[in-house]
Amino acid sequence: MSTTGRDQKTQSSLGNIVRRPETGSFVGLVFVFTFFAILGGPIFVGAPGWSSWLNIAAEVGIVALPIGLLMIAGELDISVGSVIPASSMTAAIVSGHFGLAAPIGILGGLGVGLLVGFINGYLVAKTKIPSLIITIGTMFAVMGLTLGFAVLLVGSTSVSLVADPLTKKLLGTFVGGMFNVSMFWWAGFVAIIFYLLHISPIGNWIFALGGDRESARNAGIPTANLTIGLYMLSGFAAAFVGILQLLTYTSAQVASGQPFIFNSIMCVVIGGVLLTGGAGSVVGIVIGTATFSIVNQGIFFSGLDPNMGSIFIGVLLLAAVLSNDGFRALTIKLSTKKS
Amino acid sequence: MSVIGSFLRRPEAASAISLVGIIAFYVLIGGVNLGTLFGAASWVNFAANLGIVAIPVGILMIGGYIDISIGAMIPAGSMAIAIISGYYGLPIWVGMVGALAMGAVVGLVNGILSVRTTVPSLIITLATLVVMQGVVLAGAKLLTGNASVSLTSPVWAKTMFGGLIGSSHQTIIFWWLAFTAITVFVIQTKPVGNWIFAMGGDMVSARNAGIATNKLTISLFVLSGMSATFVGMCSAIQFNSAQVSGGMGYIFNAIVSVVVGGTLLTGGYGSILGIFIGVLTFSIVSQGIYFTQIDRNWSNLIIGVTLLLAVAMNESFRKFALSPPKKRPGAQRERQKA
Amino acid sequence: MNFKTTLTTALAALVISTGAFAQDIAVIAGSVEDAFMDKIKKGVDDATHMVEANGGTVQYLRTQNYENFGPDLVTLINQAVAQGVDGIAIPVWVPDAQIPALQAAASQGIKIMQYNSGLPVKDDIGALNYFGSDEYAAGFGGGKYLAEKGAKHILCHIQVPGAINLEERCRGVTDGAAEAGAKVTVLNTPPNLDGDVTGTAEALKAEFIGDSSIDAMVSCADFGAAAGANAVEQTGANVMVAAFDFSPASLERISAGTQTMAIDQQPYLQGFLATSMLFANLKFGTEISTDPVLTGPAIIDASNVEAVKAGAALGAR
Numbered sequence: 001m002s003t004t005g006r007d008q009k010t011q012s013s014l015g016n017i018v019r020r021p022e023t024g025s026f027v028g029l030v031f032v033f034t035f036f037a038i039l040g041g042p043i044f045v046g047a048p049g050w051s052s053w054l055n056i057a058a059e060v061g062i063v064a065l066p067i068g069l070l071m072i073a074g075e076l077d078i079s080v081g082s083v084i085p086a087s088s089m090t091a092a093i094v095s096g097h098f099g100l101a102a103p104i105g106i107l108g109g110l111g112v113g114l115l116v117g118f119i120n121g122y123l124v125a126k127t128k129i130p131s132l133i134i135t136i137g138t139m140f141a142v143m144g145l146t147l148g149f150a151v152l153l154v155g156s157t158s159v160s161l162v163a164d165p166l167t168k169k170l171l172g173t174f175v176g177g178m179f180n181v182s183m184f185w186w187a188g189f190v191a192i193i194f195y196l197l198h199i200s201p202i203g204n205w206i207f208a209l210g211g212d213r214e215s216a217r218n219a220g221i222p223t224a225n226l227t228i229g230l231y232m233l234s235g236f237a238a239a240f241v242g243i244l245q246l247l248t249y250t251s252a253q254v255a256s257g258q259p260f261i262f263n264s265i266m267c268v269v270i271g272g273v274l275l276t277g278g279a280g281s282v283v284g285i286v287i288g289t290a291t292f293s294i295v296n297q298g299i300f301f302s303g304l305d306p307n308m309g310s311i312f313i314g315v316l317l318l319a320a321v322l323s324n325d326g327f328r329a330l331t332i333k334l335s336t337k338k339s
Numbered sequence: 340m341s342v343i344g345s346f347l348r349r350p351e352a353a354s355a356i357s358l359v360g361i362i363a364f365y366v367l368i369g370g371v372n373l374g375t376l377f378g379a380a381s382w383v384n385f386a387a388n389l390g391i392v393a394i395p396v397g398i399l400m401i402g403g404y405i406d407i408s409i410g411a412m413i414p415a416g417s418m419a420i421a422i423i424s425g426y427y428g429l430p431i432w433v434g435m436v437g438a439l440a441m442g443a444v445v446g447l448v449n450g451i452l453s454v455r456t457t458v459p460s461l462i463i464t465l466a467t468l469v470v471m472q473g474v475v476l477a478g479a480k481l482l483t484g485n486a487s488v489s490l491t492s493p494v495w496a497k498t499m500f501g502g503l504i505g506s507s508h509q510t511i512i513f514w515w516l517a518f519t520a521i522t523v524f525v526i527q528t529k530p531v532g533n534w535i536f537a538m539g540g541d542m543v544s545a546r547n548a549g550i551a552t553n554k555l556t557i558s559l560f561v562l563s564g565m566s567a568t569f570v571g572m573c574s575a576i577q578f579n580s581a582q583v584s585g586g587m588g589y590i591f592n593a594i595v596s597v598v599v600g601g602t603l604l605t606g607g608y609g610s611i612l613g614i615f616i617g618v619l620t621f622s623i624v625s626q627g628i629y630f631t632q633i634d635r636n637w638s639n640l641i642i643g644v645t646l647l648l649a650v651a652m653n654e655s656f657r658k659f660a661l662s663p664p665k666k667r668p669g670a671q672r673e674r675q676k677a
Numbered sequence: 678m679n680f681k682t683t684l685t686t687a688l689a690a691l692v693i694s695t696g697a698f699a700q701d702i703a704v705i706a707g708s709v710e711d712a713f714m715d716k717i718k719k720g721v722d723d724a725t726h727m728v729e730a731n732g733g734t735v736q737y738l739r740t741q742n743y744e745n746f747g748p749d750l751v752t753l754i755n756q757a758v759a760q761g762v763d764g765i766a767i768p769v770w771v772p773d774a775q776i777p778a779l780q781a782a783a784s785q786g787i788k789i790m791q792y793n794s795g796l797p798v799k800d801d802i803g804a805l806n807y808f809g810s811d812e813y814a815a816g817f818g819g820g821k822y823l824a825e826k827g828a829k830h831i832l833c834h835i836q837v838p839g840a841i842n843l844e845e846r847c848r849g850v851t852d853g854a855a856e857a858g859a860k861v862t863v864l865n866t867p868p869n870l871d872g873d874v875t876g877t878a879e880a881l882k883a884e885f886i887g888d889s890s891i892d893a894m895v896s897c898a899d900f901g902a903a904a905g906a907n908a909v910e911q912t913g914a915n916v917m918v919a920a921f922d923f924s925p926a927s928l929e930r931i932s933a934g935t936q937t938m939a940i941d942q943q944p945y946l947q948g949f950l951a952t953s954m955l956f957a958n959l960k961f962g963t964e965i966s967t968d969p970v971l972t973g974p975a976i977i978d979a980s981n982v983e984a985v986k987a988g989a990a991l992g993a994r
Contacts, residue, residue: 137647144640158712160926178911251926255710275459300883307476314470486838578774
């Protein structure tokens with residue numbers, strides 16, 4: 001397993017580049033971009049097309065990064081689907097309905113994400129229950145709490161928030177007309193998580209955790225705290241996306257996060273991260289997110305039936321996992337040959 | 340004492356306690372009238388539709404696999420029969436065969452990819468889920484020019500697959516009960532039952548023991564695909580129309596039911612009776628809330644909490660079930676496959 | 678079996694124990710997550726005071742979501758029947774699924790009152806009356822309004838392909854616009870974008886850029902207006918944004934001038950009238966000679982938005 005981890009980074013030969021899991025993802029990205037560039041023409045290759053898929057990629061990308069870390073560590077987080085609306089609803093109720101300053105509502109929303117993340121992480125670390133089940137449970141619970149409290153406090157499932165200009169400018173505006181400020185936040189998340197996974201010692205811990213939890217613990221890695229930290233990061237990122245949506249569209253709805261559950265997993269997998277843990281890279285996740293978003297948005301520029309988009313994504317997903325599977329087999333073959 | 344002990348050792352013991360617990364909660368806190376609740380058809384109809392999907396999903400889980408493509412196969416089944424027999428006007432049985440064949444083909448793809456590659460089945464079936472969603476939507480639009488297709492079925496088909504008994508209970512309830520009975524019988528008396536448990540416990544040693552794990556896995560995925568399209572097909576016959584969306588809710592509902600029913604997500608442990616009870620529990624939680632004074636808005640909260648409590652309880656029951664008679668060294672391995 | 682039960686409302690136990698003297702009705706509505714249904718609920722709640730003052734009860738039943746909508750609605754109808762209600766107030770959204778169930782209910786002597794949706798099938802279910810908007814007329818009014826404001830090419834956005842009432846809305850928009858000399862293009866976005874504002878905004882942006890002759894859009898969903906306003910902000914295109922129904926955020930946009938108008942069908946009146954008139958029919962034998970009773974379309978634009986905001990603050994609009 002460790003052969004596809006980061007220890008490989010130090011070496012560099014053509015064989016290693018071909019063997020890296022994100023190489024396949026990158027080929028997929030180039031292919032998809034070329035395909036839609038041909039169909040979509042200059043509009044897709046120009047600012048409208050770029051901004052279109054980048055705006056989508058920023059939102060799903062912020063969620064996909066910590067989901068990717070969790071998957072590298074061998075865990076899943078389904079609850080992001082209800083943390084997104086829970087956070088935007090909390091902020092909208094605190095600042096929109098009760099009229100407190102926008103930053104307070106935003107802190108409240110982010111706090112909800114951290115809290116849900118902590119509960120997920122604590123349960124995953126302290127029990128033997130698979131994380132898929134735990135986070136399905138918290139997803140349902142948070143969904144119920146959001147709906148129940150929204151109706152109880154506001155009497156409606158749609159709450160609006162008009163924020164002060166500075167907050168709006170930082171979190172919910174468009175740069176150069178079309179580019180949502182969210183993509184700069186995404187870039188920030190990419191930088192931080194790249195540092196975490198590939199530069200700081202925590203990265204090695206995460207790979208070790210996904211490779212074999214038992215030996216990771218024996219090696220002195222604080223596995224419980226690490227798990228809790230990763231889930232809090234994932235809750236925070238989902239809550240942050242909820243806040244970005246709220247400030248861009250000035251309105252919070254109870255049901256709006258469900259598509260993120262599978263979309264974020266798809267981005268991560270297209271980016272070459274194995275669900276089985278122990279391998280993956282931030283570059284791969286970013287490539288996967290870009291590929292996913294280009295297909296999703298390119299379809300509207302291409303003149304094809306928009307419903308064809310999901311066929312495209314499904315096939316791409318299969319191609320990604322199967323080629324990774326092939327790459328992995330090749331890797332194992334090459335490394336056994338070498339030794 | 341030994342009777343209680345052996346009951347508590349069974350996989351469905353904890354789930355039976357969850358079921359009793361949730362009914363007690365609704366009676367004590369929600370003020371439910373038990374006679375009204377048990378007489379009502381709504382949650383039984385809900386349970387029947389969910390149960391037919393949950394059984395193969397649960398068996399797959401016992402075998403160490405997961406199938407989330409069912410979310411697209413339910414609308415696919417209803418769309419297939421509606422297009423074949425409704426839009427093109429072919430005999431209803433052709434539509435039925437078409438719907439079931441569609442489930443079988445997708446199940447075959449899921450199964451073959453699961454055994455031929457090392458890719459987790461969650462990801463494989465996520466891919467087929469997305470592909471089939473697109474196929475159903477684009478296909479319906481392409482063939483009929485519409486996203487909703489209507490279907491008129493002959494009386495016999497309507498009676499068998501989409502009828503009402505006492506003007507409220509759907510005939511699919513019988514299919515659910517029959518399907519449950521047959522699978523319980525097969526799993527408990529035929530060798531294939533042991534094979535599935537062996538496979539979920541440890542795939543490699545199961546294969547070494549001479550079990551045809553590949554064939555078995557593929558068949559289980561085919562069964563799961565066909566069950567999902569069967570539910571979709573019955574729904575189209577029942578409601579005289581097929582719609583392209585819908586079905587996604589079944590994914591988590593089925594997983595929750597199976598897990599509440601005592602099945603281990605990582606494989607090797609569970610029972611059909613437990614899944615049956617899990618489906619009942621889930622249906623009463625989500626549909627029975629109408630009969631309580633609890634606000635409907637809280638139902639998802641109750642589902643989430645029930646799931647977490649039930650799983651925690653199953654966990655401790657399983658430890659109890661596995662420990663006293665004989666210490667099983669394999670129990671420690673469970674975690675690693677998660 | 679529980680004394681608290683009998684003291685409060687809406688329970689089957691009560692229905693059975695008090696028998697034929699009370700008039701018990703069920704009001705069935707859409708998803709608990711749908712804010713539009715909260716406005717209907719406000720009307721139902723206000724009517725419930727009148728019903729209870731006269732010894733009846735009201736149950737308000739809603740589906741959890743729109744995932745499995747036809748079967749869920751039938752489930753709710755059967756549930757109301759099982760609980761022995763005397764009348765059901767319900768919209769017809771999925772005729773193929775709902776009509777047989779409602780006919781079965783009617784055959785047991787339950788009176789049906791229709792509201793919000795499904796006017797064309799009113800006779801099939803034998804409804805007493807209909808309180809709601811005529812989708813076609815609402816679309817017609819909206820299309821004409823935009824064309825008279827100077828639109829030449831209107832985009833009509835459908836968020837759930839195949840939904841009959843939405844197609845009816847866009848058919849109305851097409852005819853209304855044609856009368857004032859404008860043409861209409863219908864855009865169906867895939868169902869996985871339903872409720873996804875970012876995805877819909879980017880899809881609309883692609884349309885605005887791809888066809889620069891589009892100078893107005895009307896969405897069948899309120900979130901479509903948020904998406905449309907966003908797409909206009911991004912592209913700088915000169916497009917009037919309008920939508921069927923509205924949320925508090927749309928009222929803010931109308932005030933700010935980023936949305937031209939919203940086509941209202943006054944859900945409060947639908948819930949209030951369907952509930953109170955069904956009960957009055959059961960209890961007092963009253964009938965309204967106007968049939969159907971149209972609660973819409975009412976156009977909300979800059980001229981009347983402040984008055985609507987006041988009603989919205991009270992949860993009624």
